[in-house]
Amino acid sequence: MAAIKLTGDTSGEITIAAPAVAGTNTLTLPASTGNIITTGDSGTITQGMIGSGAVTQDKLASGVTSTGPAFGAYLSANQSVTSGVWTKVLCNTEEFDTNSNYDNATNYRFQPTVAGYYQVNGATNCEGSTTRSRVICSVWKNGVEYKRGGDQNYTNCQIASVSTIVYLNGSTDYVELYGLVVASTALFNGITIYNTWINGNLVRAA
Amino acid sequence: MTLPEKILALRPSLSMDDFVSPLETIRLQNDGNGRGDYIAKWNHPTLAKPTEEELGAIE
Numbered sequence: 568m569a570a571i572k573l574t575g576d577t578s579g580e581i582t583i584a585a586p587a588v589a590g591t592n593t594l595t596l597p598a599s600t601g602n603i604i605t606t607g608d609s610g611t612i613t614q615g616m617i618g619s620g621a622v623t624q625d626k627l628a629s630g631v632t633s634t635g636p637a638f639g640a641y642l643s644a645n646q647s648v649t650s651g652v653w654t655k656v657l658c659n660t661e662e663f664d665t666n667s668n669y670d671n672a673t674n675y676r677f678q679p680t681v682a683g684y685y686q687v688n689g690a691t692n693c694e695g696s697t698t699r700s701r702v703i704c705s706v707w708k709n710g711v712e713y714k715r716g717g718d719q720n721y722t723n724c725q726i727a728s729v730s731t732i733v734y735l736n737g738s739t740d741y742v743e744l745y746g747l748v749v750a751s752t753a754l755f756n757g758i759t760i761y762n763t764w765i766n767g768n769l770v771r772a773a
Numbered sequence: 774m775t776l777p778e779k780i781l782a783l784r785p786s787l788s789m790d791d792f793v794s795p796l797e798t799i800r801l802q803n804d805g806n807g808r809g810d811y812i813a814k815w816n817h818p819t820l821a822k823p824t825e826e827e828l829g830a831i832e
Binding site for chain 1 (some may be wrong): 775776777781789792793794800801802803804805806812
């Protein structure tokens with residue numbers, strides 16, 4: 568027998584046919600109630616049908632990238648600081664905040680709700696500080712300095728930047744940008760979008 | 774008078790270098806929460822941390 572035909576109660580029929588090639592193969596039906604998916608179906612594979620870890624990197628099309636949280640914010644007005652004091656940079660204007668995880672009004676921190684490894688970048692520009700001689704920039708995690716970036720230590724120094732990857736647990740962990748300026752009158756420059764800023768995004772889920 | 778200026782006045786042997794690397798035995802901090810500048814860390818090997826009374830008395 569080359570095929571089995573099942574006739575519908577009212578109309579139509581399904582034909583189960585063996586391929587016209589040599590070899591013995593077994594088609595085992597699933598031990599659960601549901602529909603069998605064919606190559607002609609679309610939109611029928613659900614998240615629950617995919618085993619954990621079943622989709623590997625080599626099965627992804629080129630150009631596929633993460634849709635995890637990404638944010639960017641900058642200081643939109645000069646922030647006066649005290650010379651020699653590590654001060655949180657209050658980046659108050661958002662450029663983008665895809666998952667509403669950056670607080671630009673109260674705590675000025677990025678606290679993602681997705682666990683994973685985040686690229687975080689920032690810069691502090693102290694142009695406008697008088698007789699400036701030092702500017703440093705750091706990423707802080709949970710209120711503690713995590714990675715220090717640029718440490719410019721010369722007369723009329725202007726910009727320090729930092730870039731790092733940090734694990735954030737998706738609930739309580741957060742990062743902030745801190746800077747330090749040594750000058751007779753010290754400030755973080757917020758004149759333009761590119762002077763003093765912080766941004767970041769998820770690069771790898773936990 | 775700023776907090777660093779008060780500390781330098783109370784402990785004249787200190788300099789701004791004590792607040793920044795590579796020494797950084799003292800860390801002054803401002804978390805932007807209204808508390809203002811404060812001494813977050815004092816690890817100087819010989820000098821005592823100024824008390825709130827000392828800092829408050831100097832102008």
